[in-house]
Amino acid sequence: MKPEPxxxxxxxxxxxxxxxxxxxxxxAATYLVLLAGGAVLLTIAVKGSRTxxxxxxxxxxxxxxTEAPESLxxxxxxxxxxxxxxxxxxxxxxxxxxxxxxxxxxxxxSAGGIFPxxxxxxxxxxxxxxxxxxxxxxxxxxxxxYARDGRGIRFIRLAILNLAGVxxxxxxxxxxxxxxxxxGWNVSLLAGWFTLAFMxxxxxxxxxxxxxxxxxxxxxxxxxxxxATKWQTIRRNVLPYALPGILTSSVLGIARVAGETxxxxxxxxxxxxxxxxxxxxxxxxxxxxxxxxxxxxIYVVSSKIPQNAHTERVQxxxxxxxxxxxxTIAGTSILLRQHLRKRHSW
Amino acid sequence: xxxxxVAAPPRFTVSRRRLRLLGLTADDGIRWFFGGNALIAxxxxxxxxxxxFREGAGFFGQNRSNLxxxxxxxxxxxxxxxxxxxxxxxLTRYLSDLRVRWMTWLLEQExxxxxxxxxxxxxxxxxxxxxxxxxxxxxxxxxxxxxHASGIKAKYQLTQDRRVEQAQLAAAxxxxxxxxxxxxxxxxxxxxxPLRESLPTYRQLSRDLAGxxxxxxxxxxxxxxxxxxxxxxRFAELTREYVAGFPAVEHRLETWDSAQPVPAxxxxxxxxxxxxxxxxxxxxxxxxxxxxFVGSLLVAALALLLAVPLGVGAAIxxxxxxxxxxxxxIKPCIEFIxxxxxxxxxxxxxxxxxxxxxxxxxxxxxxxLPGFPYSERLNILTAGSLLALVAVPTIFTLAEDALNNVPxxxxxxxxxxxASQLQTVxxxxxxxxxxxxxxxxxLGFGRVIGETMIVLLCAGNRIEIPDFTRGVAVVTEPxxxxxGIIAQEMGEVVRDSIHYRALFMxxxxxxxxxxxxxxxxxxxxxxxxxxxx
Numbered sequence: 001m002k003p004e005p006x007x008x009x010x011x012x013x014x015x016x017x018x019x020x021x022x023x024x025x026x027x028a029a030t031y032l033v034l035l036a037g038g039a040v041l042l043t044i045a046v047k048g049s050r051t052x053x054x055x056x057x058x059x060x061x062x063x064x065x066t067e068a069p070e071s072l073x074x075x076x077x078x079x080x081x082x083x084x085x086x087x088x089x090x091x092x093x094x095x096x097x098x099x100x101x102x103x104x105x106x107x108x109x110s111a112g113g114i115f116p117x118x119x120x121x122x123x124x125x126x127x128x129x130x131x132x133x134x135x136x137x138x139x140x141x142x143x144x145x146y147a148r149d150g151r152g153i154r155f156i157r158l159a160i161l162n163l164a165g166v167x168x169x170x171x172x173x174x175x176x177x178x179x180x181x182x183x184g185w186n187v188s189l190l191a192g193w194f195t196l197a198f199m200x201x202x203x204x205x206x207x208x209x210x211x212x213x214x215x216x217x218x219x220x221x222x223x224x225x226x227x228a229t230k231w232q233t234i235r236r237n238v239l240p241y242a243l244p245g246i247l248t249s250s251v252l253g254i255a256r257v258a259g260e261t262x263x264x265x266x267x268x269x270x271x272x273x274x275x276x277x278x279x280x281x282x283x284x285x286x287x288x289x290x291x292x293x294x295x296x297x298i299y300v301v302s303s304k305i306p307q308n309a310h311t312e313r314v315q316x317x318x319x320x321x322x323x324x325x326x327x328t329i330a331g332t333s334i335l336l337r338q339h340l341r342k343r344h345s346w
Numbered sequence: 347x348x349x350x351x352v353a354a355p356p357r358f359t360v361s362r363r364r365l366r367l368l369g370l371t372a373d374d375g376i377r378w379f380f381g382g383n384a385l386i387a388x389x390x391x392x393x394x395x396x397x398x399f400r401e402g403a404g405f406f407g408q409n410r411s412n413l414x415x416x417x418x419x420x421x422x423x424x425x426x427x428x429x430x431x432x433x434x435x436x437l438t439r440y441l442s443d444l445r446v447r448w449m450t451w452l453l454e455q456e457x458x459x460x461x462x463x464x465x466x467x468x469x470x471x472x473x474x475x476x477x478x479x480x481x482x483x484x485x486x487x488x489x490x491x492x493x494h495a496s497g498i499k500a501k502y503q504l505t506q507d508r509r510v511e512q513a514q515l516a517a518a519x520x521x522x523x524x525x526x527x528x529x530x531x532x533x534x535x536x537x538x539x540p541l542r543e544s545l546p547t548y549r550q551l552s553r554d555l556a557g558x559x560x561x562x563x564x565x566x567x568x569x570x571x572x573x574x575x576x577x578x579x580r581f582a583e584l585t586r587e588y589v590a591g592f593p594a595v596e597h598r599l600e601t602w603d604s605a606q607p608v609p610a611x612x613x614x615x616x617x618x619x620x621x622x623x624x625x626x627x628x629x630x631x632x633x634x635x636x637x638x639f640v641g642s643l644l645v646a647a648l649a650l651l652l653a654v655p656l657g658v659g660a661a662i663x664x665x666x667x668x669x670x671x672x673x674x675x676i677k678p679c680i681e682f683i684x685x686x687x688x689x690x691x692x693x694x695x696x697x698x699x700x701x702x703x704x705x706x707x708x709x710x711x712x713x714x715l716p717g718f719p720y721s722e723r724l725n726i727l728t729a730g731s732l733l734a735l736v737a738v739p740t741i742f743t744l745a746e747d748a749l750n751n752v753p754x755x756x757x758x759x760x761x762x763x764x765a766s767q768l769q770t771v772x773x774x775x776x777x778x779x780x781x782x783x784x785x786x787x788x789l790g791f792g793r794v795i796g797e798t799m800i801v802l803l804c805a806g807n808r809i810e811i812p813d814f815t816r817g818v819a820v821v822t823e824p825x826x827x828x829x830g831i832i833a834q835e836m837g838e839v840v841r842d843s844i845h846y847r848a849l850f851m852x853x854x855x856x857x858x859x860x861x862x863x864x865x866x867x868x869x870x871x872x873x874x875x876x877x878x879x
Binding site: 299 | 372373376377379380381383384385386387388390391393394397398400401655656657659660662663664667668676679680682683685686687688689690691692693694696697698735738742766767768772789792795796797798799802803829832833836837841849850853856857860861863864865868
C-alpha cells in the first residue's frame with residue numbers, strides 16, 4: 001500500500017533560502033559592529049604596546065608611566081640621529097659644549113611619560129564618583145523606599161531622564177559658568193568633580209534604583225514586622241543586598257567619568273602642569289588646583305602636535321594606557337560585585 | 347466602691363520617647379535628607395538652564411550694538427558693493443572651472459601636448475583675463491571705502507574703550523583722572539560723508555562694468571564640444587543675470603540710511619538664521635548658528651544612516667535569532683564598545699580612519715562613488731563613521747530591550763499559526779516593539795548630536811555651510827559643529843565678550859535640542875506602545 005501523501009507540505013525551498021539569507025544579513029550586521037569595535041581596540045593595543053612594553057627585563061616601560069611629559073628633541077650628531085627628552089638634551093649640551101648650537105627639531109609632550117595625567121584622571125574619577133554615589137544612592141533610596149507615586153515624584157523622574165540626555169559639553173559649559181566663574185573656584189579639581197558628578201548622576205540613580213528594586217519585598221516586611229524603624233530596615237536589610245548591584249551599574253558611570261573630555265576641558269584640565277597634584281603647600285590648595293587628565297592629554301597630543309613617527313609613541317601609548325585604565329576600573333568593580341554576591345545571596 | 351486604680355502601662359509599649367529636633371524625629375530627618383538628594387536632579391537641571399541663560403542672555407544686547415555699529419560706521423554700505431564684486435569673483439571662478447574642463451578635453455580627447463593646448467586656449471585666456479580685470483576699478487573703490495569705514499569703526503571702539511575706562515576710574519573714586527579722559531563724540535554723519543560722496547563715482551563704475559561685461563559676452567570664444575558649449579551658455583546667462591542685478595544694488599546704496607535703528611529682533615534672527623560664523627575678524631564679526639547647526643545635523647544624519655541598520659539589525663539578531671551562547675558573547679562585547687571613550691575614537695579617526703578612507707577614495711575602481719576621490723582627510727564621512735560606532739551600542743541596547751519586552755504570547759501565537767521564525771520576527775515582534783525602536787533611534791540621535799570630541803577631532807572644523815549642490819558628495823566636505831565650536835573656542839575667548847556669550851547661546855540651543863529629542867522619545871514610547879493587556 002502506498003503511504004498517503006501528508007497534508008502538511010514542507011516549506012518550499014526557495015523561501016527557506018530567502019529566510020536563511022535574511023538571517024545571515026542580520027548576523028553580518030552584528031558581527032560588522034563587533035569587527036569595527038575590535039579593529040579600533042586592536043590597532044591601539046598593537047601600536048600602543050610598542051610604547052608601553054619593551055623586550056628587556058622589566059618588560060613594562062616604567063618611565064612612560066612614571067615620568068612627566070617633556071619636549072622631544074631630534075638632531076644630527078656625529079653622523080647619527082639622536083632623540084632626546086628635554087632634560088637629557090640639556091645635560092647632553094653641557095657635556096658636549098660643541099652641541100650648544102645644534103639644530104634640533106622639537107615636538108612638545110612627545111618625550112617622557114604621562115604620570116601626571118594618570119594621577120589626575122584617577123583623582124577626578126575618585127572624587128566625582130564619591131559625590132555621585134553619595135547623592136545618587138540617597139536619591140534612589142528616597143525614590144524607591146520612601147516616595148509614593150505622585151506629581152512631585154513624576155517630575156523628579158522626568159528631570160532625571162532629561163538630565164541623562166544633556167550633552168556632556170553642556171555640562172562643561174554649566175560647570176564653567178557655575179563653579180569656575182560664579183563660585184570662583186577657577187579651573188580646579190573641585191569644579192571638575194562636581195561637573196562630572198552631576199553628569200553621571202542620572203546613570204547612578206537609575207542603576208541604584210534597579211538594584212534596590214531587586215531586593216525582595218519580604219526583606220523589608222520582615223524587618224518592619226519585627227519592629228525595626230524604616231531607617232533600620234533600609235540600613236540593615238536593604239542596602240547591603242543592593243550594594244553589589246549598585247556597584248556593578250556604577251561601572252558604567254565610572255567608564256563615562258573617566259572617558260569624558262568635554263566637561264573637564266574648561267573646568268579641571270590643564271594642558272600641562274609641572275607639579276603633581278599632591279605637591280601643594282596647604283591642604284586647601286589641593287582642591288583648587290587644576291590637574292592633567294588622560295583624555296584631555298590624548299586630545300592635546302592628537303590635535304596640537306603633528307602626526308609622525310616621532311610623536312606616534314606618546315599618542316598611541318597614552319591611548320592604550322587610557323583604555324587599560326578604564327578597563328581596570330571596570331574590572332575591579334566586576335570583581336567586587338562577585339565578591340559581594342557570594343556574601344549575600346538569597 | 348473600689349477606688350479606681352491607675353492601670354499599669356502594658357509592658358510591651360515603647361516607653362522611650364523619641365528624640366525630636368524641630369518637631370522632626372530622626373526618621374523624618376533621614377527621610378528628608380534622602381528626599382533632598384532626590385531633588386538634586388531637578389536642581390541641577392534648573393541650574394543648567396539658569397546659568398546658560400545667565401551667561402548667554404547678554405548676547406542679544408551685544409549683538410544688537412554689534413549690528414548697529416556695522417550700520418552706523420558704514421560697513422554695511424561697503425558690503426553692498428563687496429557683494430557685487432564677490433559675485434563677479436564667483437563668475438571668474440566659473441570661467442576657470444570651464445578652462446580646466448576645456449584643458450582636460452584638449453589633453454585627453456584630442457591628445458594635444460600641454461603647450462599646444464595652452465596655445466589653443468589663448469583666445470579663451472585673453473577673454474577670461476579681460477573679464478576678470480573688468481571689475482578692478484570697482485574693487486579699488488570698494489577697498490578705499492572699506493578702509494575708511496574700518497577707520498570709523500576703530501575710532502568708535504576707541505571711544506567706547508575710553509568710556510569704560512572712565513566709568514571704572516569713576517567707580518574707583520578717582521574722579522579727577524576720570525574727568526581727564528577725553529572723549530570726543532563721533533559725528534557719524536560727517537564721518538560718512540566720503541561714502542556718500544562716492545555714490546556718483548560708483549554709478550559711473552558700475553555702469554562701465556555692466557557695459558564692458560555685456561560687450562565681452564558678445565565676443566566670448568565658442569568651445570568645441572556641446573558639453574562645454576552648454577557651460578559657456580550657462581556662463582553667459584549667469585553674467586546677464588548678474589548685470590541685471592546692478593540697479594538693485596544701486597538702489598540699495600541710494601536708499602541706505604546709516605541712522606536707521608537696527609530692530610531688536612534682528613539681534614535674534616541674525617543669530618538663529620545667520621549664515622556666517624566669523625569671529626576675531628578685522629572687518630565685522632558675525633554670529634550665525636546655521637553653519638554649525640547644519641554641520642552637526644549632517645554628521646549626525648550620516649552617523650544614524652550607518653548606525654540604525656547596524657544597531658537595529660544587531661538587536662533583532664541577538665534578541666530573536668541568535669543562540670543563547672552567541673547572545674552571551676555578543677552582548678558584553680557591544681557594551682564594551684560603548685565604553686570606549688570618545689576621545690580615543692577621535693584619535694583613531696585622526697591617525698587611521700581619515701587617512702584610510704582618503705586612500706580608499708583614491709582607488710580608481712571606487713571613483714564612481716559620489717564625492718570620490720577627495721583630498722580632505724577630516725570630513726563629515728570620517729566623523730560620521732566614528733559617531734556611528736558611538737550610536738550603535740545606544741541603539742542596540744534600547745532596541746533590544748524593546749524587542750525583549752514583547753510578550754511571549756505574541757511570538758508563540760504566531761509560531762503556532764505556522765509562521766516561520768523570520769516571519770514572526772519581522773511581522774509580529776518588530777512591529778509590536780516599533781515604538782521602542784523608534785525612541786531608541788531618537789535617543790541615539792541625541793547621543794550623536796551631543797558628542798563633542800569625535801567631531802572636534804575628525805569633522806575638519808571648517809566653518810562654512812557645505813555645498814549642497816554636490817548632492818550626496820557633500821559628505822566629503824569638512825564642517826564645524828555646535829559642540830565642536832564650544833570646545834574649541836571657549837578656552838580662548840575673553841569673559842563677558844560677545845563671542846563668549848555667543849558660545850553660551852550655542853550651548854543653550856544644544857541643551858534645548860537635547861530636551862526636545864528626549865521629550866519626543868518618551869512621548870513616542872508612551873503614546874504608541876502597543877496595548878498588551
